Amino acid sequence: MTNNINYQQIFEEEISEHTKSSANLAERFFELPYEQRCLVESLMDAAYQRAVDDAFNPEVVLETAELAGEMGAQLYNFANMLQTYLSDPDETD
Numbered sequence: 001m002t003n004n005i006n007y008q009q010i011f012e013e014e015i016s017e018h019t020k021s022s023a024n025l026a027e028r029f030f031e032l033p034y035e036q037r038c039l040v041e042s043l044m045d046a047a048y049q050r051a052v053d054d055a056f057n058p059e060v061v062l063e064t065a066e067l068a069g070e071m072g073a074q075l076y077n078f079a080n081m082l083q084t085y086l087s088d089p090d091e092t093d
Contacts, residue, residue: 005048007040011032012029
């Protein structure tokens, strides 16, 4: 996987001390034994990939694009309606 995940920062800043102590893990990432570091990295990689896959699910992206198109059309129509109310019918150019 070619991503730039800072495993140390996530482990040390995002995982609670309680969770680490409950799992009998070291407080610092590089204090972990090699096997535990590999496990933590694998878990983070899997979570990262799942988040990317979920965020860029083609069906979700297609539905979002369609919704954005509908919203754009509605906003355009709303703007035109507001312009008609702002225009003074008695005003001459």
